[in-house]
Amino acid sequence: MFATLGRRCARSPKRVLAAWLLLLVTAVAAVLAYGAVTSETVALPGSDSQAAKDVADTAFPASASGRQPLVLHTPAQAAPLTADAQRTAVDETARAVAKVAHVTAVTGFLDPAGHSALSADGHTGYLSIDLDVPARDLTSGTTAAIVAAAAPATAAGIEVTPGGFLAAAADKQPTRYSELVGLVAALLVLLVAFRNPIAAALPLVMGVLGLGLTLPALGLIGHRMDIPSAGETVAAMIGLGVGIDYTLFCLTRFRELRAAGVPVEEAAARTTAGSGKSVAFAGTAVVAALAGLCLGGLPLLYALALCPAVAVLAAMALNLTLLPALLALLGGRLGSAPAPGADRPGGWSAVARTVVAGPWRCLLPALAVLALLAVPATRLTLGQLDAGDNATTTAGRTAYDRLADAFGPGFNGPLQVVDTLPTPASGAGDQRLTGLAAELRRADGVASVGPAELSADGRLARWQVVPTTAPADPATAALVHRLREHTLPAATTGTGQVVHLGGTPAAQTDLNDRIADRMPPIVAFVLGVAALLLLLAFRSPLVALKAAVMNLLAVGAAYGILTAVFQLGHGAAVIGLDGPVHIPGFVPLLMFAVLFGLSMDYEVFLLSAVRELYLRHGDTRRAVVSGLGSTGPVITSAALIMVSVFLSYLLSDDPVVKMFGIGLACAVVLDATVVRGILVPASMALLDRGNWWLPRWLARLLPHLDIEGDGHPENEEELPAVEAVPVPLGLTRLP
Incomplete structure (x- = not known):
């Protein structure tokens, strides 16, 4: 033959x-x-993290690629972002970025859910950008257009760095x-x-x-x-x-x-x-x-x-x-x-x-x-990489370091707790929600727990949980296991609540x-x-x-x-x-x-x-x-x-x-x-x-x-x- x-x-x-x-x-x-398409999305059928993502995506429709940060930073010796001139430049930047192709929304330093996007010293913050294309279709051209639209901030002496999937597209x-x-x-x-x-x-x-x-x-x-x-x-x-x-x-x-x-x-x-x-x-x-x-x-x-x-x-x-x-x-x-x-x-x-x-x-x-x-x-132990492992010359590494310095190492890899309730919650003050949030805050390795977000029908709640350690730190993986095996079961046993833990560190x-x-x-x-x-x-x-x-x-x-x-x-x-x-x-x-x-x-x-x-x-x-x-x-x-x-x-x-x-x-x-x-x-x-x-x-x-x-x-x-x-x-x- x-x-x-x-x-x-x-x-x-x-x-x-x-x-x-x-x-x-x-x-x-x-x-x-x-076009040639690559994607860093990791699907894990049958896993707890995948269940958390699937449930949350159904109850909380988001943009195609989720919210991506545009990091704004001024040096310590310069005026903070809250100064009048800088604040004006940031507002102009937000309006300009909103007009870029594929951008559907831009959220400022305080989003509707109450998440602060400004550091305590006022020198680092970020704009959250919603896009109408999934992460796999993002190109370096889209990132470049968004950075170019941030010219008012750059002119005011603010350093602008794309993060998240925007940085990944730029660094590819x-x-x-x-x-x-x-x-x-x-x-x-x-x-x-x-x-x-x-x-x-x-x-x-x-x-x-x-x-x-x-x-x-x-x-x-x-x-x-x-x-x-x-x-x-x-x-x-x-x-x-x-x-x-x-x-x-x-x-x-x-x-x-x-x-x-x-x-x-x-x-x-x-x-x-x-x-x-x-x-x-x-x-x-x-x-x-x-x-x-x-x-x-x-x-x-x-x-x-x-x-x-x-x-x-x-x-x-x-x-x-x-x-x-x-x-x-x-x-x-x-x-x-x-x-x-x-x-x-x-x-x-x-x-x-x-x-x-x-x-x-x-x-x-x-x-x-x-x-x-x-x-x-x-x-040899199996771990995970994050943007902190990238070369120091990349946008992803710069954005990662600035956000970690401003908000803590775990900020770059938050966990997401999704709670399906047997009956609708009466509001954010529902005892079931406040009790679970309190247990999460008391857990070792948790830096902060964001406010609860409720779905339209009140049957689903989710929290953003920020670890005290970086996403790639083995301690973060240990926290994931600890929350799943002890904290969450202890807080929900006998209540009829179904809780899943997701987020990038949990998925990894x-x-x-x-x-x-x-x-x-x-x-x-x-x-x-x-x-x-x-x-x-x-x-x-x-x-x-x-x-x-x-x-x-x-x-x-x-x-x-x-x-x-x-x-x-x-x-x-x-x-x-x-x-x-x-x-x-x-x-x-x-x-x-x-x-x-x-x-x-x-x-x-x-x-x-x-x-x-x-x-x-x-x-x-x-x-x-x-x-x-x-x-x-x-x-x-x-x-x-x-x-x-x-x-x-x-x-x-x-x-x-x-x-x-x-x-x-x-x-x-x-x-x-x-x-x-x-x-x-x-x-x-x-x-x-x-x-x-x-x-x-x-x-x-x-x-x-x-x-x-x-x-x-x-x-x-x-x-x-x-x-x-x-x-x-x-x-x-x-x-």
Whole structure:
């Protein structure tokens, strides 16, 4: 099937190229026409915070994106906002902002519900802005128009800063600089590997085309479901990395075939049948691992799984169709030197010889290194980020700091208590309402409780509860649990009142709790999928189990580095952070799925070579040395490209993007060096023939897959009959 597909594409290269270009133009045109949408909204079906939001939204219809603050501030040495000139400028600003497109209302320093929006010293306040568009549709242009309308305040010496979703829209930065840096670094690696500018440029072209299809697709999907900006960024990271790496593997095989004298068209077809098939297998493994996130039962995890899956599928499709067409078109200009894949006496062959000569001496130190790196992961706790973790140059961070200084750290993340009453309240002084509010005020960790808001029918009341701690502080999450488990039940037991606790900190707490509960089945699923795919590929239970365990060790080490850098703050300043930041629950979960999927690339590439060589002569150690020697340079080049792409995203100001960049880069480095260079050859040398042990009953059940072979007769003739290799009693060798 793969050979037929590759041959057909190689025979009609211009048609294939035209079809892909047409698809690319259509995708870009659609995004230009309809816009690309991302949303940071987190829906948590079945959670207490979601129930609070749903009930409140029904009884208290608000603007499409809620009230967003426009923060006004004067320095301590200047006149306060209550001074006549400043107050006049603020009033003029409010009237001007109200005329901006999409603004439906502007509330001054005291809103109808009685919430004070002016600090005690009078130097900091905010206007509350209602908009007719949801947060996902807010653009930097809307924020800029609102800030421009605040010219009267600016002219009076008042510093104007958008906050909330307005700041998020203004601070949203494209990652094109990161992609550009990653591409330049990848080009340098490819030039060294191929020593041919056209061959070096081809993987970059494929990676960029994949990115050009993935991002518009996700932008359009964002109109139908909530796609977080972090999901798009991870998709760009993974898509660019695998797009280049997959092409690197295929191009290496094509050049080897050309060096052996195979004609261009046939070489393109056999490349698709061999390395293309491996790409399909590896890509399927990534998508299957990402599918495990769906066990979390959260829309956020669905979106985070979908984004990189789309990128990987695009890279697979391009490599199986467009690449053979381009190989046929470029032909001899790609060169034929088997540089990256050739087995050399030094390099990785020397490493492999050292490892197999003393496997225990190499295995134990390697395991110790991974264990040492993983130690900080024992302190990993799932937290949440807020605008206080943003770069100091962003509007969101400035607004956050000013509001926190003026109104307290908990002001930026208020909780919302929603109370459904069995009978209508007589008014705000209803004993049921005043009693519940009094209990809330007495609770440890509560700074203030706003006045009760009653629905039109008097059956629903809500309060804004401001914690004494910041939204991302673990103490705030502890307060959420304390209010739900003790304060609210104690105040409402036997009254018939139904109380829910919501707000952003409560929603983030629910999210982390849900992820922590669902992590064990997700991890088990991903481990099972990885082991099953390797079992199907190599028909060896020990190889599958060993690979799963080693990948788990590498991921654990990556978690340790992630915890040390971000949660503990070691080296945080080097990557542009002010200090330690909390790690959101979805970051390690998504990293786990992605890394297990990506590790399959190198595992399949290395083990396929070892297996093929072992079947020729039946000597495990010799096969390991030759297999690592021939694949090591390609794996090294692929890993360097991945690491370059991932680390380039450290240029982003978003801490979450930095987490994925550091975590994925470190995991790939460990996977390509410690795992593939030491642990795999050492363990295979120790197991020897046991690597290929397979019970007879399992051999009858498993299908026969040839992951790396291209099915060409001349290659099949090179392999001797496998029965010539001695087999232990009661066991069977790979057929």
